[in-house]
Amino acid sequence: MDLIWEGIKEAIRLLLTLDREVLSITLLSLALSGLATLVSLVLGVSTGVVLALNRFPGKRLVISLVNTGMGLPPVVVGLFVSMLLWRNGPLGMLHLLYTPMAIVIAQAVIATPIIAGLSLAALQQLPSNLRLQILTLGASRRQMIWMLIKEARLPLLAAIMAGFGGVISEVGASIMVGGNIKGSTRVLTTATVMETSKGNFDMAIALSVILLLLAFTVNAALTHIQQRRRPR
Amino acid sequence: MALRANFTRDFSSGPRIAAEFQMELNRFGITVLFGASGCGKTTILRCLAGLDRPDMGAIFAEDVPWFDAASGRFVPPHRRHVGYVFQESALFPHLDVRGNIAFGLRDWSSQDRTHRVSELLRLMGLEGMERRRPVELSGGEKQRVAMARALAPRPRLLLLDEPFASLDRPAAEQLRHELRHVLQAMKMPVILVTHNRDEALSLGDHLLLMREGCICQGGSPTEVFAKPDSREAAELLGFGTVVRTRIAGRTEGLLRLLAGEIELVAPDPGGEFNEAYACIRGEGVSLERHGSGAVTQRNRLAGRVTALHHLGPLVRVQMDCGFPLESLITSWACEDLALAVGDPIHALIKATAVIVIPIEG
Numbered sequence: 001m002d003l004i005w006e007g008i009k010e011a012i013r014l015l016l017t018l019d020r021e022v023l024s025i026t027l028l029s030l031a032l033s034g035l036a037t038l039v040s041l042v043l044g045v046s047t048g049v050v051l052a053l054n055r056f057p058g059k060r061l062v063i064s065l066v067n068t069g070m071g072l073p074p075v076v077v078g079l080f081v082s083m084l085l086w087r088n089g090p091l092g093m094l095h096l097l098y099t100p101m102a103i104v105i106a107q108a109v110i111a112t113p114i115i116a117g118l119s120l121a122a123l124q125q126l127p128s129n130l131r132l133q134i135l136t137l138g139a140s141r142r143q144m145i146w147m148l149i150k151e152a153r154l155p156l157l158a159a160i161m162a163g164f165g166g167v168i169s170e171v172g173a174s175i176m177v178g179g180n181i182k183g184s185t186r187v188l189t190t191a192t193v194m195e196t197s198k199g200n201f202d203m204a205i206a207l208s209v210i211l212l213l214l215a216f217t218v219n220a221a222l223t224h225i226q227q228r229r230r231p232r
Numbered sequence: 233m234a235l236r237a238n239f240t241r242d243f244s245s246g247p248r249i250a251a252e253f254q255m256e257l258n259r260f261g262i263t264v265l266f267g268a269s270g271c272g273k274t275t276i277l278r279c280l281a282g283l284d285r286p287d288m289g290a291i292f293a294e295d296v297p298w299f300d301a302a303s304g305r306f307v308p309p310h311r312r313h314v315g316y317v318f319q320e321s322a323l324f325p326h327l328d329v330r331g332n333i334a335f336g337l338r339d340w341s342s343q344d345r346t347h348r349v350s351e352l353l354r355l356m357g358l359e360g361m362e363r364r365r366p367v368e369l370s371g372g373e374k375q376r377v378a379m380a381r382a383l384a385p386r387p388r389l390l391l392l393d394e395p396f397a398s399l400d401r402p403a404a405e406q407l408r409h410e411l412r413h414v415l416q417a418m419k420m421p422v423i424l425v426t427h428n429r430d431e432a433l434s435l436g437d438h439l440l441l442m443r444e445g446c447i448c449q450g451g452s453p454t455e456v457f458a459k460p461d462s463r464e465a466a467e468l469l470g471f472g473t474v475v476r477t478r479i480a481g482r483t484e485g486l487l488r489l490l491a492g493e494i495e496l497v498a499p500d501p502g503g504e505f506n507e508a509y510a511c512i513r514g515e516g517v518s519l520e521r522h523g524s525g526a527v528t529q530r531n532r533l534a535g536r537v538t539a540l541h542h543l544g545p546l547v548r549v550q551m552d553c554g555f556p557l558e559s560l561i562t563s564w565a566c567e568d569l570a571l572a573v574g575d576p577i578h579a580l581i582k583a584t585a586v587i588v589i590p591i592e593g
Contacts, residue, residue, distance in 0.1 A: 135308075
């Protein structure tokens with residue numbers, strides 16, 4: 001019990017004094033997961049638009065795959081991204097394994113299906129006439145898609161939250177492709193795992209609290225936007 | 233300038249939709265596509281707007297092909313300049329009334345746009361509602377906004393897909409009346425899809441009757457309603473009684489028809505035929521409790537009431553007079569006669585109320 005109590009006190013001290021190492025790990029986590037979410041946003045929303053607006057053979061299969069992908073286990077993603085990036089793997093010449101970019105790639109692979117699946121659902125729940133109506137008002141296909149995205153922006157925000165929440169908190173893929181290298185690929189989750197295994201509970205607790213705060217802050221901000229602009 | 237359409241659209245499950253008609257594009261006129269639900273009216277509108285692509289045939293606006301299966305030409309909807317109003321108005325929820333109406337005017341200068349939007353607000357009776365959101369509008373107001381939005385970019389043709397179907401009756405009648413004036417003032421050619429007879433009669437300048445995917449008759453609404461040229465058309469147009477008869481004799485422009493053993497007198501449409509359908513509107517059939525003798529109606533049939541359907545102020549009386557006959561009377565008349573199922577009754581039908589459709593061969 002003392003151990004936990006001491007750990008919590010030390011964690012508060014680390015947080016209040018803005019410990020340099022804690023700060024750098026936090027910023028790195030934020031940067032990598034943010035970038036991964038951004039990449040997923042572009043890929044996921046495009047996929048959602050293509051699936052929502054087009055008819056093609058095998059569409060149901062693709063949608064099933066995307067929906068399955070929403071629950072991809074991060075360790076599996078970590079394994080496959082590692083295999084791609086190994087020195088003698090297909091993308092080995094890029095020398096990306098154990099770099100921050102590898103984490104971005106792995107996290108983007110995790111978040112893309114989540115955002116794709118949710119944006120597909122967001123676009124499909126728009127009234128079906130809306131798309132046709134926009135076309136009859138002189139909008140080109142591109143303008144129509146942009147208009148639909150604007151109409152679906154609130155559920156799309158939820159998709160971003162789900163994507164970001166998924167990658168900021170995953171550990172399996174980041175540790176496999178990033179390697180938890182201090183100052184380079186050590187992020188909040190991988191550091192927490194390491195500190196816990198070393199018995200540094202104070203540091204682990206501090207990192208966990210930050211992770212929770214971070215997830216909460218980002219989601220609170222997006223929720224605020226979403227709820228403020230929700231029509232009655 | 234004329235719009236000429238002659239195309240077919242096939243669906244893997246369902247009938248083939250075929251359209252062949254033409255209409256003037258540079259003057260006011262409402263062409264009504266009239267038919268039961270699911271007969272393909274909306275498909276035709278969508279093909280005209282470019283929202284759906286026919287499988288065969290062509291659509292020409294004067295000499296510009298909007299669609300031509302032979303050359304593979306297809307003009308996308310935004311280059312056809314066609315306005316479209318859907319049954320359930322799809323207003324943009326995040327835009328207010330002004331924003332919705334201005335949506336089609338994105339390329340206009342802001343001054344022209346403001347001017348045009350104000351003009352339509354006035355024409356469609358929406359003044360003072362500029363800042364409202366779609367959720368704050370009634371069904372009728374939503375349809376007004378949808379029409380204003382479709383008319384704002386000055387389309388060459390306006391397509392209306394059952395625009396009054398979701399409105400209650402007084403609201404629909406009011407809007408119908410106003411809309412006709414607005415469209416006339418704009419010299420707007422219109423195609424209106426409906427399955428409502430009142431609407432077809434009160435709004436239409438030209439009527440196209442649709443059945444099972446095909447246009448089966450065309451003409452002025454009063455003419456088509458008075459003289460259907462097929463049994464199907466007669467049923468669609470609300471003739472409550474359509475019965476197959478043999479010709480028993482013809483004299484001086486009158487026909488003697490036999491529906492089984494029952495004789496009917498009707499005007500002779502002319503031509504060679506031995507059998508014909510006799511079509512009678514419920515409104516043309518009067519009822520009498522006791523045979524009183526001398527009346528002007530040539531057809532006086534004895535029968536029995538088989539069913540009574542109350543339709544607000546009216547009652548539809550179904551009878552067996554040797555063949556099934558239907559009459560439409562007021563509920564007051566029904567009360568006065570104290571009609572009940574099973575009662576004996578006399579049905580009186582003027583000869584001119586019986587429309588004869590010859591059966592060829």
